[in-house]
Amino acid sequence: MEQGQTRNRSWDQELRSRGYRVTPQRQLVLEAVAALHHATPEEIAANVQRTAKGVNISTIYRTLELLDSLGLVAHTHLNHGAPTYHLATEAGHAHLVCQDCGKIDEASRETIAPLAQALDEGHGFETNVSHLTIFGRCRECRATDA
Amino acid sequence: MEQGQTRNRSWDQELRSRGYRVTPQRQLVLEAVAALHHATPEEIAANVQRTAKGVNISTIYRTLELLDSLGLVAHTHLNHGAPTYHLATEAGHAHLVCQDCGKIDEASRETIAPLAQALDEGHGFETNVSHLTIFGRCRECRATDA
């Protein structure tokens, strides 16, 4: 509760200070993103339906785009289709997606750090770790298939 | 010429040996993928239009899916929208996409190797390097923006 209020207050001000308004829809979307980890716009919409009368899907899209641009949430592409959103504060890890079974694992920032450093030094490139999704095959599928 | 024929012969047999037919459309699509690097289905369709009367867009999709499943081509997601295809033989590098200006750079397999090894040892995960796309900011945008 205490934590929740503290969090609310901070993104409230983040919005207001940039001239955006704080609306119930935006609050609900942010709460859904926090509750569901790696949620698609559809899943976020479904989650929000349960609490309130519902937030229109186009508002979900517009809100996610806004929160993403403000750096409050981040998204990555885990599968072929829809992107998944998560809180920016719980970012910092990359995703490992198995192309055989679809299982999703996480790799810590520390695991990625050497690569990020190499790309910085070799290409001057600043890696967005929380957006990073790595495709391949998981341990189980490697053992099974061949 | 010699090389072209050699390449043709090999994928011809790859198709036939698995019970698929060799058609002019499949040949054109594969040639387009070879000629255009990182091409979307639309771009491949456009390229094919110039040579022949045209290959229907749905055939492009079906052919790319087939060639991908056979391991003759590979695809990655460079931007928000359509995937891009390239020859499997010219794979082995990852892509660095600047989220500010959209510029695409390439990172060699050697640059990625330490990460791939770390993921193998730590997670038992086999990285698909040619599918790997890393988002972030390029040198120029980092210098300009801040």
Add this chain to the structure above:
DNA sequence: TTACGTGCAAAGTCTTTGCAACCAT
């Protein structure tokens, strides 16, 4: 000859946009 493959058109999925009504400030 005979399945497999193609073209065409329609439908499907995911996302964006125009606009009038609404509400946070």
Add this chain to the structure above:
DNA sequence: ATGGTTGCAAAGACTTTGCACGTAA
């Protein structure tokens, strides 16, 4: 009051699918 926001519906981008005709083997 007043300009950012929302809901709704229509449009848009990208991809898939059903079916009859065409063609590689």
